[in-house]
Amino acid sequence: MRILYFAWLRAKIGTAEEEVAPPAGVATTGDLITWLQTRGPHYADALANRAVVKVAVNQDYVGLDHPVAPGDEVALFPPVTGG
Amino acid sequence: MAIRVQAEDFDVGAELAALTDGNPSIGGVASFVGLVRDMSKGDGAGGDSVSAMTLEHYPGMTERQLAAIEAEARARWPLDGVLIIHRHGRLLPGDRIVLAACASAHRAAAFEACWFLMDWLKTKAPFWKQEETPAGARWVAAKEEDDQAAERWYKRAP
Structure with missing residues (x-):
């Protein structure tokens, strides 16, 4: 599973993308964030406030109950500020 | 379908x-x-002046x-042409960031669709701005x- 981070989430976590293999219990985007938070203090800090973490799976916006599977591209980013 | 995401400037005319x-x-044609x-003018966070801005985006998404937003506009209004150009990278005050334009037989559709494009783009297109100020x-x-500006289009959907 490929995870992408953008904007201040990328800066706080310290990487733009990584390949991860979450344990079997990680079935949804919400589970994935909970698991990522255990990977270190940078992750815990960046993902502490879920209200400002938007999630896309395979480039579509999804909620925290969306299923995730090996091979998915999952992106985590703050609310967008373009235009 | 006319969507472009690019570092280069564009010629509006x-x-x-x-x-x-x-x-x-x-x-x-209505354009923004x-x-x-x-x-x-003191409306920035902390009132610091902005010397430059870098736009990050999620290539692909x-x-x-943007294509989904254009398709939604075309479904709602009778449009003969839609164009969205959005820049990324480092830009300076006065630089163009985005062009949204809608062409139609009549002005109401063109104006409304253009406003809709910008409101939806602001809340759905994955871009992030980082400003350079004297404080960092x-x-x-x-x-x-x-968010509220985008929400109102749900209520006004014909």
Whole structure:
């Protein structure tokens, strides 16, 4: 599973993308964030406030109950500020 | 389908001319050009002036979301042409960031669709702005009023 981070989430976590293999219990985007938070203090800090973490799976916006599977591209980013 | 995400500047006049060329059924074009502001009027966070701005985006998803927004506009209004150009990278105050343009037989559809494109783009297209100020770099925070501006189109959907 490929995870992408953008904007201040990328800066706080310290990487733009990584390949991860979450344990079997990680079935949804919400589970994935909970698991990522255990990977270190940078992750815990960046993902502490879920209200400002938007999630896309395979480039579509999804909620925290969306299923995730090996091979998915999952992106985590703050609310967008373009235009 | 006319969606472009690019680092380079664009020529507004040339783009609008190309949008309508060869289609005499078009009665008008409404366009919006977004620019980098220096925030010198004191409305920036902390009142610091902005010397530059860097726009980050999510290649692939950006184009996908902009195409979806264009498709939604075409489903709601009778449009003969739609163009969205959004820049990324480092920009200076006064630089163009975005062009949204809609061509239609009549002005109401063109104006409304153009406003809709910008409101939806602001809340759905995966871009993030980081400003350079005398106090350092800061990420621009999303605005509540942008969410409200996008929300109203759900209520006004014909």
